[in-house]
Amino acid sequence: MKPALAYAAADGTFAATWLLLAFPAVGAAILLLGGRRANRWGPVLACLAAGAAFVLGLVLFAAMLGRAGDDRAISQHLFSWIPVNGFQVDAGLLLDPLSMCFVLLVTGVGTLIHIYALGYMAHDPNRRRFFGYLNLFVVAMLLLVLGNNFLALYVGWEGVGLASYLLIGFWSARPSAATAAKKAFIVNRVGDVGLSIAIMLMFATLGTTSYAGVLGGIGALGANSGTVTAIALLLLLGACGKSAQFPLQSWLLDAMEGPTPVSALIHAATMVTAGVYLIARSAPIFNLTSDGRLLVTIVGAVTLAIGAIIGCAYDDIKKVLASSTMSQIGYMFLAVGLGPAAYAIGILHLLTHGFFKATMFLGAGSVMHGMNDTVDMRRYGGLRTVMPITFWTFAMGYLAIIGFPGWAGFFSKDKIIEAAFDKGGTSGWVLGTVALIGAGVTAFYMTRLMIMTFFGERRWDPDAHPHESPAVMTGPMIVLALGSVISGFALTFGGGLQQFLEPVVGRSAEEGIHTISPTVLTLITLLVVAGGAAAAYRQYGTQAVPRTAPQAVSPVTVAARRNLYGDAVNESLLMRPGQYLTRALVFVDGRGVDGVVNGLAAGIGGSSGRLRHAQTGFVRSYALSMFGGAALVLAVLLLGRLG
């Protein structure tokens, strides 16, 4: 396995790589700086900017396919960014198969969601600002995946964080949205500190931050050396923050306060998968540290379990989808943590997940659009006949996520379960079993969501008049649903994605070495999935769903409804002690430091106030004191001479 670190120069078609960033950047600038004049045509311009980037991405993809496999990593030097003696950072772009996947996903799904938002946000007075932020997000995300060094990645990383913050808190008049935005930002900070320290470590040990230098030179530090493991773990911390993985998962559920297109684009399809990108991009680092890889898989397995359990308990349709996102990204982490054998599978699941989760989020948005922005699934029911297009597209996403044979998830998620078992040893069995049970739970909560939303009796609010969404919204949903159906098959056909990514992440494991035979495992997985779906049908399909959540439930359900006490743990373990520390510091600062300074000033001020009264305005008293002073000086001089 030898990653191609000799990058080809950007010539011919590839000289236009920088335009990928320029289109949405110009769009964002015009929308955000254009003022009210841009209100009318701004949103359409934003769609065109994203669309132009997508078309360019397709052109570059075609050009890339025309080159030999080892020659597909193209580096474009833009300008010298930080030219300090001994620390040279060039701003440059790297377009290789891995970033190509992301470029197409971000611009493709991004364009569709831009168009969808034209309909969804049609009546929002701040539409222009919304589309400006969306374009800003696209720029930042493209910079994240296209940068040719870790510092550029970091800039993009912070940029998507900013866009996420702005968009979660887009309806900032709602206190809950403003709080959720702050929470997302602060939790992400924790991860970002890890990433920034990792970059500093790279510079300290290798003297460079470029991919070519770091990924090519990391081998010199030796496998499993302390520094390599430290860098890997810090990168993992950064990835956990951005991808809402345990223990930094708490922000994603609250992030659903943002408009639904944002949840679909940023908090399902693209930004939250940046952590997976980071680990896949740093493959040469993680390949050198078995401890680091093991921890990645553990994080992935824990998060996929947490997300799946939480998903079963919520009645808020967007929060169910959000916990499902957490869970699915857990699968991706599990895959990329397995090492060279499964990087490509992780990326495959990332791409298929981008399609089916975006489909379902847009479907949820369409349902909310028709139901006066109600998100409580206990207020839905029987929407299948009222919203046929939403129902059918959502059903495609549903079949894809549970891994119905032939649909996208079947090709990606089952592969991950298989790869986990193939890891071998106790850890392989544990991880595989968790992933397998997770698939069953996924089927349970997704079936529950489907039944509560689209089937059963109508439990609508009296003032709800559900209707199908306009074509500008259903169009993107149909395209994405198509992707949910075929993307899995299309990407694995003839080992497609696997071979495409091979120059970047290395060769996958040889076929034929399996703990459990793939056929048997697929059957077991299907059985577990069917069991999960059947359990959900028995509970929600055969009995009436109460309009208010039942209170007499098992402790597990209570815990799951409370996010498995994730927020409570954060609050009691981190937030409260932090608050006490802050208060103590404020007290010391107020009483101690400020006390000394203010006391000194007050003392001087008070004594000056008293001394001031010596200035009486009578010339003769001044003269007397002058005389007295002169006499005193004279006396001292004389006494000094005598003594």
Next chain:
Amino acid sequence: MTPAYYLFLSAILFTIGVLGFLLRRNAIVVFMCVELMLNSVNLSLVTFARMNGTLDGQIMAFFVMVVAAAEVVVGLAIIVSIFRTRRSASVDDANLLKY
């Protein structure tokens, strides 16, 4: 004819000047007391110059005279203008500049 007499006279004149400066209210008289002190110092300067046989003290006395002359010009002008505005030459009345 010992120098001590001159010095005694100088001290007496200086003391009179100081007392007048401290006790009198009329600005003109206070001013004259200042002059008296300056000239008593001049007397002692000249006496010391004589005792030491050098000219330093005498030159110093000339300087004092020059300064005194300039001071008289400025000081009298101030007193006259104060008198014009306040109809009084008492130093105790001009007490606005205070805490």
